[in-house]
Amino acid sequence: xxxxxxxxxxxxxxxxxxxxxxxxxxxxxxxxxxxxxxxxxxxxxxxxxxxxxxxxxxxxxxxxxxxxxxxxxxxxxxxxxxxxxxxxxxxxxxxxxxxxxxxxxxxxxxxxxxxxxxxxxxxxxxxxxxxxxxxxxxxxxxxxxxxxxxxxxxxxxxxxxxxxxxxxxxxxxxxxxxx
Numbered sequence: 001x002x003x004x005x006x007x008x009x010x011x012x013x014x015x016x017x018x019x020x021x022x023x024x025x026x027x028x029x030x031x032x033x034x035x036x037x038x039x040x041x042x043x044x045x046x047x048x049x050x051x052x053x054x055x056x057x058x059x060x061x062x063x064x065x066x067x068x069x070x071x072x073x074x075x076x077x078x079x080x081x082x083x084x085x086x087x088x089x090x091x092x093x094x095x096x097x098x099x100x101x102x103x104x105x106x107x108x109x110x111x112x113x114x115x116x117x118x119x120x121x122x123x124x125x126x127x128x129x130x131x132x133x134x135x136x137x138x139x140x141x142x143x144x145x146x147x148x149x150x151x152x153x154x155x156x157x158x159x160x161x162x163x164x165x166x167x168x169x170x171x172x173x174x175x176x177x178x179x
Contacts, residue, residue: 029084063163121168148166
């Protein structure tokens, strides 16, 4: 279990933020060759084979990674800080989505809304449980309710990643309910 978590964190690093760390070649949609990934991970001291990679993909609770249909390529489902085109199709969101954060960010969010910061999108969850988990990573979670239906009707685009995370470019403060 510890090895899976460590491998998952390493894969998040190279598939979402720094493929160059191990000399990995990524296409414009974020896909990398599975065989190249395994080879480069092993070359850089991170033991990996196809079976362990597949186990990480299948058991990751947030479904952070996805294989292509032939399992010859892999990519992170969302959360990139590097520019990739994940080929998302604009999708109508539910009326409300949730965003987990912590108290130290509330004043900034009230002033400027939610911003993607160093990522390609703002992330939102369809349920309170997931938003709570996300917010808990940095302390006591505060859950914000986002009026995504109103945003969508105002012309803002939403996308849904392969693992169910809702994405948009920004959330203006007037669409956020500070519970």
